Amino acid sequence: EKVLFNDKMIDRENASFSFDDRSMYFGDGVYEVIRVYSGHPYKLEMHLQRLQRSADELDIPYSIKEKQSLKKSVMELIDTNNLNGDGYVYLQLSRGATARDHLYERHIEPFIFAFTKEMETPLNQQEQGIAVYLTEDIRWLRCDIKTVNLLGNVLAKRQAADHDCSEAIQHRGDTVTEGSSSNLFIVKDGQLKTHPADNLILNGITRQVVIDLAEKQGLSVSLTAFTTEEMLEADEAFITSTINEITPIIEWRGTKHGMMKIGPITKQLQSELQADIERTRSG
Numbered sequence: 001e002k003v004l005f006n007d008k009m010i011d012r013e014n015a016s017f018s019f020d021d022r023s024m025y026f027g028d029g030v031y032e033v034i035r036v037y038s039g040h041p042y043k044l045e046m047h048l049q050r051l052q053r054s055a056d057e058l059d060i061p062y063s064i065k066e067k068q069s070l071k072k073s074v075m076e077l078i079d080t081n082n083l084n085g086d087g088y089v090y091l092q093l094s095r096g097a098t099a100r101d102h103l104y105e106r107h108i109e110p111f112i113f114a115f116t117k118e119m120e121t122p123l124n125q126q127e128q129g130i131a132v133y134l135t136e137d138i139r140w141l142r143c144d145i146k147t148v149n150l151l152g153n154v155l156a157k158r159q160a161a162d163h164d165c166s167e168a169i170q171h172r173g174d175t176v177t178e179g180s181s182s183n184l185f186i187v188k189d190g191q192l193k194t195h196p197a198d199n200l201i202l203n204g205i206t207r208q209v210v211i212d213l214a215e216k217q218g219l220s221v222s223l224t225a226f227t228t229e230e231m232l233e234a235d236e237a238f239i240t241s242t243i244n245e246i247t248p249i250i251e252w253r254g255t256k257h258g259m260m261k262i263g264p265i266t267k268q269l270q271s272e273l274q275a276d277i278e279r280t281r282s283g
């Protein structure tokens with residue numbers, strides 16, 4: 001198995017990281033997870049654009065345009081590892097390595113690596129729905145940047161698991177933001193609602209795809225924040241992510257409790273998304 005290591009493809013056993021890498025000391029790096037369907041990357045351009053934005057926001061001097069090879073390298077890695085089925089590519093860009101100091105210098109050479117992993121679509125969860133755990137959002141105020149500094153998310157996910165829930169849904173006071181590794185949509189009276197893409201959430205690629213598919217279906221999508229009350233009174237709710245696609249919510253635990261049924265709009269969007277994925281599969 002090969003991994004991408006800067007601009008080289010090397011054996012995974014030989015990939016070793018600098019002791020002084022800033023992503024290790026400070027979580028000073030950004031990342032992307034890109035789904036692969038039947039050997040084809042899904043929405044690769046959007047992921048690379050978001051990676052560029054994350055790097056720019058953190059003042060990491062890395063230009064994907066200059067390194068035109070990044071897209072090619074990702075494709076090559078998929079091929080080299082014979083990932084012909086379903087899986088994903090994990091891609092991480094670190095500010096680089098230098099003696100530990102909070103102050104970063106702009107001349108440090110960024111470091112990029114990527115690996116592939118096979119995975120199957122979690123069909124069971126998509127068909128049966130999941131229980132989610134409501135918890136206070138304790139993260140910083142730049143959740144729009146996809147950084148590897150994920151402590152708030154990691155703690156929320158553990159809390160959810162400790163309550164037999166598959167995902168944590170975070171809220172700041174009464175306002176619902178997003179999952180620990182997913183975005184959240186609710187449906188009320190035929191209208192979809194999801195948190196606007198501001199500094200409080202990650203603008204998920206799946207979120208953007210779902211908004212687009214919904215609008216093409218003539219559904220109205222309101223990009224406005226909603227409260228935990230509104231969420232519990234919704235007709236349907238689902239989370240979206242690269243890994244889990246569209247997963248319906250059937251139970252709320254934590255701060256508030258409630259049950260919910262998988263609804264027609266969730267199912268319709270699931271099948272629209274599958275149709276879009278099918279187009280990727282067939283190349």
Ligand code: PMP
Binds near residue numbers: 033201202242243
């Ligand atoms: N929000 C957070 C906090 C996430 O970690 C993720 C998954 N990376 C998402 C939303 C969903 O984003 P995407 O659809 O791009 O996977």
